[in-house]
Amino acid sequence: MLVKTSEGLRYSEITPKQLYLERRKFLASLPAALLAGRELLAPSGRARAAGKFANVGKSPLSVADPPTSYKDITHYNNFYEFTTSKEAVADQAKNFKTSPWSVSVEGLVKQPRKFSMDEILKLAPLEERIYRHRCVEGWSMVAPWVGYSLSVLLKQVQPTEKARYAAFESYFSTSQMPHASNAGLPFPYVEGLRLDEAMHPLAMLCVGLYGEDLPPQDGAPVRLVAPWKYGFKSIKSIVKIRLVEKQPPTTWNLSNPGEYGFYSSVNPQVDHPRWSQATEHRLGEFRRRPTLMFNGYGDQVASLYQGMDLRKNY
Amino acid sequence: MRSRWAKVLVFALCLGPLLWAGWRAWNQDLTANPVEYLTHFSGDWTIRLLVIALAVTPLRKVLGLPGLIRFRRMIGLFAFFYGCLHFLAFLWLDKDFEVREMLKDVSKRPFITAGFAAFVLMVPLALTSTAGWIRRLGGRRWQLLHRLVYFSAIAGVVHYYWLVKSDIRLPLLYGSLVGMLLLYRAVGSYRRSAVGAPHPPINSAR
Numbered sequence: 001m002l003v004k005t006s007e008g009l010r011y012s013e014i015t016p017k018q019l020y021l022e023r024r025k026f027l028a029s030l031p032a033a034l035l036a037g038r039e040l041l042a043p044s045g046r047a048r049a050a051g052k053f054a055n056v057g058k059s060p061l062s063v064a065d066p067p068t069s070y071k072d073i074t075h076y077n078n079f080y081e082f083t084t085s086k087e088a089v090a091d092q093a094k095n096f097k098t099s100p101w102s103v104s105v106e107g108l109v110k111q112p113r114k115f116s117m118d119e120i121l122k123l124a125p126l127e128e129r130i131y132r133h134r135c136v137e138g139w140s141m142v143a144p145w146v147g148y149s150l151s152v153l154l155k156q157v158q159p160t161e162k163a164r165y166a167a168f169e170s171y172f173s174t175s176q177m178p179h180a181s182n183a184g185l186p187f188p189y190v191e192g193l194r195l196d197e198a199m200h201p202l203a204m205l206c207v208g209l210y211g212e213d214l215p216p217q218d219g220a221p222v223r224l225v226a227p228w229k230y231g232f233k234s235i236k237s238i239v240k241i242r243l244v245e246k247q248p249p250t251t252w253n254l255s256n257p258g259e260y261g262f263y264s265s266v267n268p269q270v271d272h273p274r275w276s277q278a279t280e281h282r283l284g285e286f287r288r289r290p291t292l293m294f295n296g297y298g299d300q301v302a303s304l305y306q307g308m309d310l311r312k313n314y
Numbered sequence: 315m316r317s318r319w320a321k322v323l324v325f326a327l328c329l330g331p332l333l334w335a336g337w338r339a340w341n342q343d344l345t346a347n348p349v350e351y352l353t354h355f356s357g358d359w360t361i362r363l364l365v366i367a368l369a370v371t372p373l374r375k376v377l378g379l380p381g382l383i384r385f386r387r388m389i390g391l392f393a394f395f396y397g398c399l400h401f402l403a404f405l406w407l408d409k410d411f412e413v414r415e416m417l418k419d420v421s422k423r424p425f426i427t428a429g430f431a432a433f434v435l436m437v438p439l440a441l442t443s444t445a446g447w448i449r450r451l452g453g454r455r456w457q458l459l460h461r462l463v464y465f466s467a468i469a470g471v472v473h474y475y476w477l478v479k480s481d482i483r484l485p486l487l488y489g490s491l492v493g494m495l496l497l498y499r500a501v502g503s504y505r506r507s508a509v510g511a512p513h514p515p516i517n518s519a520r
Contacts, residue, residue, distance in 0.1 A: 068346075076346035084481035087345050137479075139347055184480035255480055274425055274476065283346050287410065 051212030053126055053146045061202060062130035063296065068141035070210050072283045077217045078135065079236060080183035081172060089217040096176060096216035098237070103222060105153065107242035108163035113156065117221055121207060123156065124148040128211070129204060129225075134266045134295045136230035140280045145225050146208025151199045159195065159243050166198040167191075167248035168224060169240040185255050191235035192248040192262065193226065194304075202227060202300055228297040230264045261314040265305070266295035270314050324385045328392035331359045332399075349407045356400035357429075361470045361488050363393035368467060368495045387443050390463070394440040397433050404429075425476035432469035435462045464499075467492045 067073075075090045082092040103120065106112040115123070126146050134140040154166065172188035174180060180187050197203060204225040207214060214220040219236025226233050232252050242248075252260035259273050268278045268291040279288040294301050305313075335355050338344050345351045370386040373379065404426075409416040420430045439460055441447070448456045471492055475485035 072346035080480070086347075139350070182481060182483060184482060274423060276419075276423075281347065281349055286349070286407075288408070 051208070051210065053128070053208045054211045056126040056128050056146055056208075056211070059127040059129040062128070062144075063132055063142065065130070065132060065142045067130055067144050067210075068283045073141055073143050073209065074215050074217055076139075076141075076283060078137075078231065079217055079219070080185055081170070081177040081180045081187060081189065082217070083179055084183055090215070092179065093216035096220065096237075098216065098221040101221050101239075103153075103238055103241065105157045105241045105243075107167070107244050108160045109243050110158035110160060111156070115153070115156075120153070120205070120222055124152040126207070131204070131225060131227040132295050132297075133225075133227060133231055133234075134280060134291065136232055136260070136264070136272060136277075138275060138277070138280055139283060140291075140295075141283045144210055145204060145206045146211065147204050147206035147222075147225070149201045150203045150205045150224065151201065153205055153241075154198060154243075157243075162245050163243035164195050165244050165246065165248055166193050166195055167242045167244050168193075168235045168238055169242070170235055171237040171239045185251055187251075189235060189251045190248065191224070191233055191250050193224075193233070194247075195243070196304055197226070197301075200301060200304065202297060228265055228294040228301045230266060232260070233264050263305075263310075263313045265301075265310065266291060267293060267310055267314070269293075270311055321384065321388065324388060328363065328389065331355070331396070349403070353400065353403040353407065356396050356403055357474070359396040360393055360400050361467075361474065363389055363396060364463070364467045364470060365488060365491050365495070367393055368463065368492065372495060372498045391440060391443060394436045397436055400429075401433050425473055428469045428476060429473035432466045432473055435466035435469065439463055439466075464496055468496075 076086050077089040078086055079089045079093060082089050082096075099117065101117040102114045104112075104114045126148060128144050128146050130142060130144045132140060133143055168191045170187075170189040172180070177187075193203065204227075206219070206223050206225045207221060209215065209218055214223065219234075222238050223236045224234050224238065233250075247262055250260075250262055252264075253262055266277075271277050277291055280291045281288050292298070335344075335352065339348070367386055367390040370382050370389065374382045405411060405413075405416055409419070419426045421427065439462060442451065442456065442459060451459065471485060471489045474488060475482065478485055
């Protein structure tokens, strides 16, 4: 009878402890390796400098993070007027009529005015700004937007001393957005910023993406981008900006005040009541990454909120 | 319906969604957010198959097709299979196999608590789904145990309802389906007890 003793097992046959401990890391890195391989086979990034805004200046406000692919930025959108399916917005919005278009800037201003899209495009030199974008749902991307600081537009109409907030309104029409009633939100979509937030250089009036016109699904023809706030603050397809004295109503806050506050600055320490905001899933990456305070724009914007309880003013 | 091929067909239909997801993965077509896609896909098919499994008994009676019982175990096990994939997506893609983090979420986030409960409730049902276990438990006790599926389905709907942001159409759809299927049973059981009739003979799961 053959009895195998433990002497038969050499140390070299045992999985080294280090390797054994890293098995989890290895498992977790598999899909990332697959993604990387896929990227080699079919690069998802888009050749830049092809579109109509190809020659705009590069902004010093850009971050160094590699931009998310054009396809991902344009096929993963929250635009509830069209549909609540992020993958379907591109298709549902493809016939969205964005011309003629104008933005009315009114309220507590000395020179209320309606800006045509042509005027908006010429108000200031356009520039490309590569911004991080963090959705309240826990995903993020990096987008090369084209536009300029919103303050340029606001200065044109000369806000009065009484003006303390900017209230924004999106385009809305049931004929162009027939499925809007499924969203469970009141439309038109409205958003707001405190005036000092709106005047901050980072707050951007955006007309383009990847050197081209904004596609409908990303908020054509003109949208707000406030990169230190959750994405829903960056209102799309703006038709009206009204300067007001009191904090204006905002759509998600109206719909669910306990979950979506007026400020909604990106804050990894303050969880959404239903999920953690400590980490995020960056499109194109596999493992979740830590979310940064003010989405990494703390150096620029933290002073706006000095002395404020960010847990209360979520 | 009687032929062996009917079972093969149901098996293939239940496996279809997974093959479809595999095909999309092969073509790098899992949307911009494959993690979310796989999580939602597996969750969607768990609740769908649970609803279908719960519909087997009412359909047998309403349509007069008692033979449908042959497919119930397979459908239920497929619901559990997609539930496992859903749980794996959560544990792996979302929690990176950090069991402690996972348990923290389970205790802290009501929608995850509900989803986890729905999953855990399915485990004993899957384990005791064999003919051997039916024999060992005895038909009545086995049937009593397998009523846990009602609570699993309810917890699954609650999980979904608590997850969505504002578009509640799908959670409401599944909620009303589960509600109707449970109501059907409640009414039947009330009628039986009202007329004092004994329970109908218990079906073996075969």
